[in-house]
Amino acid sequence: VQLQASGGGLAPAGGSLRLSCAASGNTVSLNHMGWYRQVPGKQRELVAIIISSDITNYADSVKGRFTISRDNAKNTVYLQMNNLKPEDTAVYYCAADAAPARVIDTLVIDTTADARDYWGKGTLVTVSS
Numbered sequence: 039v040q041l042q043a044s045g046g047g048l049a050p051a052g053g054s055l056r057l058s059c060a061a062s063g064n065t066v067s068l069n070h071m072g073w074y075r076q077v078p079g080k081q082r083e084l085v086a087i088i089i090s091s092d093i094t095n096y097a098d099s100v101k102g103r104f105t106i107s108r109d110n111a112k113n114t115v116y117l118q119m120n121n122l123k124p125e126d127t128a129v130y131y132c133a134a135d136a137a138p139a140r141v142i143d144t145l146v147i148d149t150t151a152d153a154r155d156y157w158g159k160g161t162l163v164t165v166s167s
Contacts, residue, residue, distance in 0.1 A: 039063040039156040043132045046161030049122050053165070057117040059132030059158055067136040071108055071115040074151050075128035076160070082131065082151040086117060089139045095146045099125070122165045129160035 072087035086106035133154035140147035
């Protein structure tokens with residue numbers, strides 16, 4: 039499985055960006071698809087993860103501002119980022135894996151970065167103040 043992310047760039051505080059990540063190869067059973075971000079000196083952290091349209095989880099810091107979605111027909115996951123803040127500046131990575139999803143109510147269990155098998159190259163998002 040190969041993941042190709044795009045859509046990063048520079049945006050002003052309060053602005054918007056949309057990231058896309060297209061999967062190719064054996065994409066039939068990519069149950070988990072998500073976005074993570076990393077800044078220098080810090081661990082890669084979850085931004086958002088999607089199992090289906092009904093099951094999406096977000097980091098508290100982006101709830102209400104970011105929306106993750108997926109188009110299974112296009113094997114693509116999106117991250118719509120609105121009301122961007124300077125602290126959103128990071129390298130954003132899309133990730134996926136085919137492990138069976140473990141969900142309690144709508145809470146995804148396996149959200150850590152090391153639970154993902156496939157990673158795209160990062161795309162830099164810079165938010166100016």
